[in-house]
Amino acid sequence: MKNYTLRRHNDQPILVTADVTPSEPGFAVLGAFNPAACRFGNEIILLLRVAEAPLPDPDQPNTIAVPIVQFDPKTGEAELMVKRFPEPAEPYDPRVLTIDGQTYLTSLSHLRLARSYDGVHFIIDPQPFLFPARPDESFGVEDARITKIDDTYWITYTAVSENGPGVGLAKTTDFVHVERVGMVLPPPNKDACLFPQRVNGKLMMLHRPMVSDIGKPSVWICESDDGVHWGNHRFVFGALGEAWEFQKIGAGPEPVLTDDGWLLLYHGASQTHEYALALALLDQNNPGQLLDRSAAPLLTPELSWEREGFFPNVVFSNGWVAQPDGSWLVYYGAADSGVGLAILERK
């Protein structure tokens, strides 16, 4: 993978938390990051993950608020509610709260559209595009990927609930109406992306099983006839034991077909939870076969806004867009707070 370079557009983020309005009164935006990306007509669209948290309640000091979307199976309605728990006496991770063996998130993420004509300046919708609304989304929807197949934009995303994170699938043709297909991979799984065309007649999807007991961080592939039902799961590649990808390894945006095979942008996370970006190449006709991968990451968190934020030391990409000159606009989440832009070029 020596013939690719990934360099920052400049030293500033293209989107920051302050650019985004909260979706609900009583909530604050903690970050707008990890966008999916695609071309739509003459626009470039980002589908941002917006993380929000309830504002402090002056009447309930020394509490931690947990936002949960509760689903009523009788009415089919989902309702956003806030639970408050006493603040732990011990130091704690501010993103999660464990009470009586149940882990909660202190923020709730939804997916929000942003639109641009130049790929750099974006107008952010005031309202969510996809807000948690299912029992398996009670803790939020996160980290989308958009893949255009024929005339439909398929959106894979992480659906999180008290039962863990799984892979949800939705589709749209106009980015106004969106239809949920359902949970296509059960917990614990994340970072799924569809291929933009069928391979040997099958829809293909990469995904990242999470580790429980035995197991190592790895990327898997599976296939489907209809996009709803998936099977023939196979291991594709795993962490090589290098420090930067020791703890996690997962696919980024949709793979892109090149003369050399399917080009894949992926992330690794180190034992100290630092996220970096790298490239891999999969066989054109057998994308479960790894052909090549980066020997070292192409982008690591270096700038202050990549190193400091809601979750520090992260560059994470789940959206890229082809340019007419053959280069790629790579959008990446920075420190779970804002969005950076880098350019991928082939030498």
Place this chain on the structure above:
Amino acid sequence: MKNYTLRRHNDQPILVTADVTPSEPGFAVLGAFNPAACRFGNEIILLLRVAEAPLPDPDQPNTIAVPIVQFDPKTGEAELMVKRFPEPAEPYDPRVLTIDGQTYLTSLSHLRLARSYDGVHFIIDPQPFLFPARPDESFGVEDARITKIDDTYWITYTAVSENGPGVGLAKTTDFVHVERVGMVLPPPNKDACLFPQRVNGKLMMLHRPMVSDIGKPSVWICESDDGVHWGNHRFVFGALGEAWEFQKIGAGPEPVLTDDGWLLLYHGASQTHEYALALALLDQNNPGQLLDRSAAPLLTPELSWEREGFFPNVVFSNGWVAQPDGSWLVYYGAADSGVGLAILERK
């Protein structure tokens, strides 16, 4: 679920480790347990999990042996090999070994047939029925369920490799030839069982996602048109916080349709890894809907051979067979060593 009783056939196991011959020279059988079960003609068939370990090598004292099935992608051949590592200086769990961040199993399981005319006395095949042979089976195949759908016996099983445990599927019509369908649910997942008939035109399967980070022990359901590709994953029921099912909760053998709905035998595991058996009832037309469940376990490890063995304090069932009088023969693994028999009756 008050109208069911589950009582032991007698106080002895029906099968013990010593009844089973090793499948390979140089190996010893550690246990024969957790059998799937079904009627086949006028026989009752068990599909046992047989766990084997390499015998000590006098030339390599103070080592721990790890059996691994290595798959050669070029030839498509799988080969059983033994790696030996220096024995750790610290006390360790004898079932697993972690070296440089990779967890290995110290035993390798395969599936072995046993046949009976009375359901109590079994003849055990000398050779494996399903031996690990795929990359995702390098650490073994475990804990099968058999579900007869039309004229085919579908076998779900846990396929374990260095990338974790997933759900493999195979099928047979004669219990002589067996055809693998592939991995139908990726790691980390276990304890999957198919329903014996379609519901609303779909094949249905229960499964148990394993917990990683956020999440609680729970049983899920999914559906398929062809048995190969699965989707529409939904949470069915989870641990209620009772001690006996605090750590794990998973489906047993295939659900059985009764007048009240789908009857399910399931297991719970406590925080101290003690496994017990209980019942649940799922809606006939919407089996993702829980109707009822046991308030307390129906069978817990009490006898010496249930409390002492390769893994102590386990009663675990993945096989049951209907009797002409309306009762059920419930075969259960005891302490990961032998097999017990209990009778399920409706009052």
